[in-house]
Amino acid sequence: RAASARRPPWFASLPDPARHQDFFREALEVLVQQAVFQGTARDSKVLEWRSPEQMGALVDLQVRDAPVDHDQLIQYVKDIIKYSVKTGHPYFVNQLFSSVDPYGLVGQWLGDALNPSVYTYEVSPVFTLMEETVLREMRRIVGFADGRGDGIFCPGGSIANGYAISCARFHAAPHVKTKGLHGLPRMVLFTSEDAHYSIKKLASFLGLGSDNVFMVKCDSNGKMDSVHLEQLVLQAQEEGALPFMVSATAGTTVIGAFDPIPAIADICKKYNMWLHVDAAWGGGALMSRKYKHLLEGIERADSVTWNPHKLLTAPQQCSTFLTKHETVLSACHSASAQYLFQKDKFYDTQYDTGDKHIQCGRRADVLKFWFMWKAKGTLGLEQHIDTVFDNAEYFTQQIKKTEGFRLLMEPQCTNICFWYIPPSLRGQEDREDFNDLLHKVAPKIKERMMKTGSMMVTYQPLRGLPNFFRLVLQNSGLNHDDMDFIIQEIQNLGRD
Numbered sequence: 326r327a328a329s330a331r332r333p334p335w336f337a338s339l340p341d342p343a344r345h346q347d348f349f350r351e352a353l354e355v356l357v358q359q360a361v362f363q364g365t366a367r368d369s370k371v372l373e374w375r376s377p378e379q380m381g382a383l384v385d386l387q388v389r390d391a392p393v394d395h396d397q398l399i400q401y402v403k404d405i406i407k408y409s410v411k412t413g414h415p416y417f418v419n420q421l422f423s424s425v426d427p428y429g430l431v432g433q434w435l436g437d438a439l440n441p442s443v444y445t446y447e448v449s450p451v452f453t454l455m456e457e458t459v460l461r462e463m464r465r466i467v468g469f470a471d472g473r474g475d476g477i478f479c480p481g482g483s484i485a486n487g488y489a490i491s492c493a494r495f496h497a498a499p500h501v502k503t504k505g506l507h508g509l510p511r512m513v514l515f516t517s518e519d520a521h522y523s524i525k526k527l528a529s530f531l532g533l534g535s536d537n538v539f540m541v542k543c544d545s546n547g548k549m550d551s552v553h554l555e556q557l558v559l560q561a562q563e564e565g566a567l568p569f570m571v572s573a574t575a576g577t578t579v580i581g582a583f584d585p586i587p588a589i590a591d592i593c594k595k596y597n598m599w600l601h602v603d604a605a606w607g608g609g610a611l612m613s614r615k616y617k618h619l620l621e622g623i624e625r626a627d628s629v630t631w632n633p634h635k636l637l638t639a640p641q642q643c644s645t646f647l648t649k650h651e652t653v654l655s656a657c658h659s660a661s662a663q664y665l666f667q668k669d670k671f672y673d674t675q676y677d678t679g680d681k682h683i684q685c686g687r688r689a690d691v692l693k694f695w696f697m698w699k700a701k702g703t704l705g706l707e708q709h710i711d712t713v714f715d716n717a718e719y720f721t722q723q724i725k726k727t728e729g730f731r732l733l734m735e736p737q738c739t740n741i742c743f744w745y746i747p748p749s750l751r752g753q754e755d756r757e758d759f760n761d762l763l764h765k766v767a768p769k770i771k772e773r774m775m776k777t778g779s780m781m782v783t784y785q786p787l788r789g790l791p792n793f794f795r796l797v798l799q800n801s802g803l804n805h806d807d808m809d810f811i812i813q814e815i816q817n818l819g820r821d
């Protein structure tokens with residue numbers, strides 16, 4: 326390679342074709358070959374485990390005064406790929422996101438190459454209209470009349486849930502925007518004990534206080550108990566508080582349970598509360614004619630969180646907040662910065678949509694999802710959902726027949742929760758310390774799987790139950806053979 330191509334970009338802000346083209350091409354080639362293709366090959370490892378101390382020595386992380394040359398930069402690309410977890414690998418079934426969708430990735434790269442900030446039409450004309458189009462279609466799929474309402478792309482489901490709390494509070498007490506918490510009654514919201522922790526976290530962040538998030542009990546299937554919900558609403562009223570919102574969950578983080586939205590919606594109507602549905606995880610099922618019944622009643626919600634980066638496998642991050650109220654986002658969050666949202670622009674400034682967000686600068690997360698949706702069509706997304714549910718059903722049937730596996734409960738979504746009982750503990754269920762011993766099994770198997778790099782499946786305790794595995798399926802590139810492999814590998818790793 327010419328010496329000039331290896332020189333560092335001293336003052337570069339404009340890519341110099343003569344000096345940068347080779348660099349871009351080589352970096353992209355490494356990304357495509359090593360991060361995308363090798364990183365998703367079944368015969369490659371999901372990860373190369375290293376302790377933090379080892380990792381610090383392997384990857385030169387320190388930034389210094391002197392620049393490094395292109396060859397060294399390419400080596401960093403390779404090192405970073407080598408020691409990063411391959412979340413697109415078929416056996417990364419650890420989290421509520423996985424996969425490398427080729428169309429989503431190209432959409433993501435396209436967005437990165439153009440480096441937009443989606444706040445005004447003048448800066449992001451295509452992405453502004455794309456957001457409004459995609460969000461309207463998502464609202465239509467949720468069941469809001471004609472897709473009417475409003476929505477935004479946000480940085481993650483937690484923030485989307487925070488928008489829900491903010492809008493619900495504004496809806497109940499609009500003066501909160503200017504007066505803050507002063508003069509507000511004590512406001513209480515309700516969610517289930519299995520709901521995502523972001524509800525409590527954002528209630529604290531917004532000044533409501535986590536004690537004012539009343540935790541509703543779940544039934545034996547992990548669904549919110551609507552009878553207990555109503556009892557808690559009455560309790561809040563008796564305490565002189567104002568019940569203003571319920572956050573139901575469609576696809577809880579661990580179990581994948583779907584709360585009974587119609588019963589919860591009835592209670593919200595009776596007590597004049599905002600109904601939010603956190604469908605960050607389960608929302609993808611709305612794409613499937615076979616599985617959308619799981620979210621029955623969602624069209625009655627005031628707002629919905631739905632993350633296409635979860636079940637629909639758009640690249641991280643792609644999270645949406647949708648509401649049937651057309652003006653609440655703007656009314657609640659706008660600040661009318663005059664340097665950005667001038668009202669005397671020469672075009673229709675209703676397309677300067679950034680002021681309804683709490684962020685200013687913002688990535689065009691819509692693009693990767695739109696690109697995938699175009700490439701596959703709604704029918705392709707439906708097929709994807711049906712495939713991952715089919716794999717979940719197959720996996721469930723197989724572990725029911727396989728010695729040593731015990732289901733926590735019948736799965737409702739594509740998270741499957743189960744214990745693996747190693748041979749030495751089988752038949753020992755009557756022992757007093759059985760649960761203590763079982764509690765240690767999943768962490769040990771997880772350590773082994775990470776150190777061999779063969780697979781990643783997460784585990785957790787729940788409500789006093791010993792640690793159990795949670796397999797999460799959302800990569801429709803997997804098939805029944807992969808399900809068999811995962812079962813076999815847990816057996817191999819679980820040997821005493």
Ligand code: ABU
Nearest residue numbers: 419420421422482578
């Ligand atoms: N936002 C919830 C995702 C965490 C998980 O994958 O378990």
